[in-house]
Amino acid sequence: MPARLDDHDRVPAAPDPDATLDAILGRVHLQGAVFLRGEYSEAWSYTALPPEQTAAVLQPGATSVALFHVVGAGRCWVALEDGVRHWAEAGDVIVLPYGDLHTMGGTTDAAPVSMAALLEPPPWSAMPVIRHGEGGSRTDVICGYLHAEDPLFDRRLGALPPLFVVRPPDGPARDWVRASIGYALQQTSPAAAGGLQGPTQLPELLVREVLRLHLAGAPSYESAWLTALRDPVLAPVLAAMHAAPEEAWSVGSLAREANVSVSFLDERFRAVLHLAPIRYLTAWRMHVARELLRSTDLGIAAIGHRVGYASEEAFSRAFKRAHGVSPSGARG
Structure with missing residues (x-):
């Protein structure tokens, strides 16, 4: 028989019904940056670094970071260890909230190459640009990361799936995604310590918008x-x-x-x-x-x-x- 809380313990009052998802996400502290651009030509595929190695490079001291990939052109897929391919096309945003080990590829099958073989280790004198593939049609991908000490990004709670693709609807949201990531690419520059410095607020705003679009379908998102x-x-x-x-x-x-x-x-x-x-x-x-x-x-x-x-x-x-x-x- 499960234990019941003491009778004097009462259920707290319901949260303010006017607390919208935008307001709630606005209280989630995020930090991160755009850190990589990939130019891939068919046929191509790569396997990312393990989460702990990625975190060590991008956020020293953290055990994992959230990753996002913005598809600037072309079409690609991303898969976790279960092998299920999640497809994305130009304007879509791929999110891996727990930074899980993943493989990415194009429309033509190819043997995956380790990211370790494609990416020079830091410190970087310029933002890394990976060019990989066999010379066919091209897919451009912008990669960024975020770090947040918030239950939303706690793997144990599973509030977010380990991999999902957000397709902003045609109109202002989709245009804003494209414009903001383009601006971030122009402004971001290497830092002396080997990391990246630049308009980190833009990746944060981008991911907030992507999360808002994704969570808009979650149960009772307008409440707490x-x-x-x-x-x-x-x-x-x-x-x-x-x-x-x-x-x-x-x-x-x-x-x-x-x-x-x-x-x-x-x-x-x-x-x-x-x-x-x-x-x-x-x-x-x-x-x-x-x-x-x-x-x-x-x-x-x-x-x-x-x-x-x-x-x-x-x-x-x-x-x-x-x-x-x-x-x-x-x-x-």
């Missing part, structure tokens, strides 16, 4: 979703859901993750996120599924299994209820 990641009761429950959306969670098994009673967990969810736990779980599964449909070639049944549905039919029904369109429609 990010605040819930800091809540001692909700944080371990959210971490469990985010880490394993495919599990057959019940309110009872979720309550055991936080060592509280079922009734207390339900009350806490409704007060902070304005959703019952299982409704949040379903919404999170649909959020994850939509991202996979947009950026990967995984089949609909495979995506359904990844988010906890035994059959393609059950997943399709749930997805259409949540988004008003079938999974195949969302993919188009």
